[in-house]
Amino acid sequence: MSITSPAVAATTAPPTTSAPEIASVLVVTQASLSLVAGLSAIPFAIVEPGFRVLSLLTILVAIGMFWLARNLRRQRRWARRWVIALEALSLVASLLLTVLPIGAMRGPVPVLVNLVMPAAILWLLWSRSGRAAFKTARRSDARDAA
Amino acid sequence: MYDIAGEHASAIGAAIALLVIVWLVLRALSVLSHRRVGWAVALLNTYRATSAITKLAAVLMLVSGVIHLALIPSHEGITGVLFVIDGLGFIALGVAAFFTSWWRRPAVLWLVATIVAYVVWVIAGWETPDQIGIACKLIELVALGLIMRLAQPGRRTWPRRIWRAVAFPMMASVATLGIWVGGLAHPDALHAHAGALLQPVAAVATPEQRQAASRLLADTRASIARYQDPAIAIAAGFKPGAVSSADPLRHFENSANANAVLDPNHPQALVYAQTKHGLQLIGAMYQMKRAGQWGPDPGGPLTQWHQHEGICFSPFGFEFSFETPFWTCPLGSTSITTPPMLHVWIVDNGKLGPFAADLDKAVQKQLQGS
Numbered sequence: 417m418s419i420t421s422p423a424v425a426a427t428t429a430p431p432t433t434s435a436p437e438i439a440s441v442l443v444v445t446q447a448s449l450s451l452v453a454g455l456s457a458i459p460f461a462i463v464e465p466g467f468r469v470l471s472l473l474t475i476l477v478a479i480g481m482f483w484l485a486r487n488l489r490r491q492r493r494w495a496r497r498w499v500i501a502l503e504a505l506s507l508v509a510s511l512l513l514t515v516l517p518i519g520a521m522r523g524p525v526p527v528l529v530n531l532v533m534p535a536a537i538l539w540l541l542w543s544r545s546g547r548a549a550f551k552t553a554r555r556s557d558a559r560d561a562a
Numbered sequence: 563m564y565d566i567a568g569e570h571a572s573a574i575g576a577a578i579a580l581l582v583i584v585w586l587v588l589r590a591l592s593v594l595s596h597r598r599v600g601w602a603v604a605l606l607n608t609y610r611a612t613s614a615i616t617k618l619a620a621v622l623m624l625v626s627g628v629i630h631l632a633l634i635p636s637h638e639g640i641t642g643v644l645f646v647i648d649g650l651g652f653i654a655l656g657v658a659a660f661f662t663s664w665w666r667r668p669a670v671l672w673l674v675a676t677i678v679a680y681v682v683w684v685i686a687g688w689e690t691p692d693q694i695g696i697a698c699k700l701i702e703l704v705a706l707g708l709i710m711r712l713a714q715p716g717r718r719t720w721p722r723r724i725w726r727a728v729a730f731p732m733m734a735s736v737a738t739l740g741i742w743v744g745g746l747a748h749p750d751a752l753h754a755h756a757g758a759l760l761q762p763v764a765a766v767a768t769p770e771q772r773q774a775a776s777r778l779l780a781d782t783r784a785s786i787a788r789y790q791d792p793a794i795a796i797a798a799g800f801k802p803g804a805v806s807s808a809d810p811l812r813h814f815e816n817s818a819n820a821n822a823v824l825d826p827n828h829p830q831a832l833v834y835a836q837t838k839h840g841l842q843l844i845g846a847m848y849q850m851k852r853a854g855q856w857g858p859d860p861g862g863p864l865t866q867w868h869q870h871e872g873i874c875f876s877p878f879g880f881e882f883s884f885e886t887p888f889w890t891c892p893l894g895s896t897s898i899t900t901p902p903m904l905h906v907w908i909v910d911n912g913k914l915g916p917f918a919a920d921l922d923k924a925v926q927k928q929l930q931g932s
Contacts, residue, residue: 434613434615435614437615438615438618438708440711442704445700445704445734447731448730448734448735449738449888450890451731451735452734452735452738452739452890453890453891453892457874457892460882464876464883465878465881466876466878467876467881467895469878469894470876470878470895473894474894477893482731489711513896517852518896519853519854520897520899523693524693525700525888528697529888529890530889545614
């Protein structure tokens with residue numbers, strides 16, 4: 417198949433709509449990891465009352481993140497705002513933990529999960545293409561309403 | 563709990579080198595296309611026509627491929643052969659993403675097969691999970707999620723919708739659970755139990771080391787005998803730790819002793835067991851100031867320090883759970899790695915001995931019932 421094959425065009429979406437899609441996939445990944453963290457704390461919650469609360473809270477937040485990811489993909493502006501707020505909070509908390517001498521960030525996995533992923537989502541939603549995708553959605557919403 | 567295996571560290575360099583090379587190739591193509599070189603213009607146009615989501619998925623597969631190839635020298639036999647096949651497959655699919663229309667389904671199958679194979683290898687004990695392997699699975703999971711988003715919307719039946727909604731979280735859960743089970747079922751020689759990393763030491767103690775260990779035990783026993791009554795310990799500056807229903811042992815810490823190093827007269831903490839008749843002094847705990855800073859071990863393998871890592875501490879007192887392999891804790895809890903510690907048990911600690919990381923379960927049960 418030649419490099420100028422029309423198949424390329426058939427498999428690709430317009431580049432401007434990719435930012436919300438990529439951000440939603442990253443949010444789904446985060447939600448999946450949070451869901452597992454919440455579920456994995458359940459055995460400890462049997463004897464530790466504090467973890468009953470944290471486990472339930474984590475599972476609920478994970479479900480909320482799946483919902484936010486779905487609405488991010490649908491280019492809902494309120495979902496973008498919520499995700500930006502949550503990711504900024506998560507990033508700030510992770511940076512604080514990095515500074516504290518408690519060994520919270522050691523190695524590539526915690527850096528990828530706690531720093532790179534939230535930073536990438538923020539960058540995608542704040543980037544020119546990200547903002548443009550949500551502005552386009554607002555215009556089409558207004559047109560539909562009219 | 564999950565470190566970077568020394569022989570796997572080269573994979574990080576390979577991944578960074580790949581990203582630099584990709585950037586340099588794109589710059590070179592840009593320069594050549596400005597000079598109207600035909601094939602460079604065609605390649606650059608193809609690259610620009612590709613959606614960002616496809617580009618990212620392709621780059622992630624290339625990164626995974628390069629990591630697999632970089633790890634071949636540290637994997638022998640069938641695992642090494644599979645790494646060659648896997649690495650080349652990922653690179654082929656990463657390149658195919660730009661030029662073909664058929665790459666998505668093979669890429670999904672390749673990614674799922676790779677993640678499942680890793681889980682099988684880890685559970686079987688043929689591979690020790692470490693941070694490079696786990697980071698690679700994370701990269702593959704994100705690539706899988708991106709490619710799943712590229713799928714054309716088919717018939718919107720409910721089974722399809724449900725499958726699309728649960729497939730990705732289920733894959734992430736399977737990967738997490740498998741790595742966890744494998745790590746717990748096959749801990750390496752330096753893990754006493756989940757979350758406790760042991761100091762590397764020689765296999766056999768010399769006669770001098772045996773004498774030194776006996777001396778440390780005798781000195782510690784003599785020094786802390788005055789704290790049999792917890793009230794005296796509190797008066798001396800030891801602060802009782804939080805009560806936990808999950809842990810019947812209570813540590814009384816003295817921050818004034820923080821700078822002492824394995825000094826029997828200034829232990830960092832006293833350990834009491836909750837018995838039917840109140841708290842009973844059962845040992846002392848020495849602790850260093852920073853994580854990774856192993857203390858002196860006069861008894862060699864007999865006085866092996868340990869540090870707790872991969873622990874999620876709750877803000878509601880002394881409660882903890884284990885971190886997932888992807889380094890996530892329940893919301894509100896904090897991942898903590900403690901500085902190395904050495905317990906000296908002044909009660910008979912059964913088969914584990916006087917310097918073990920843990921109190922023998924049988925001894926603990928006996929104390930609780932006494």
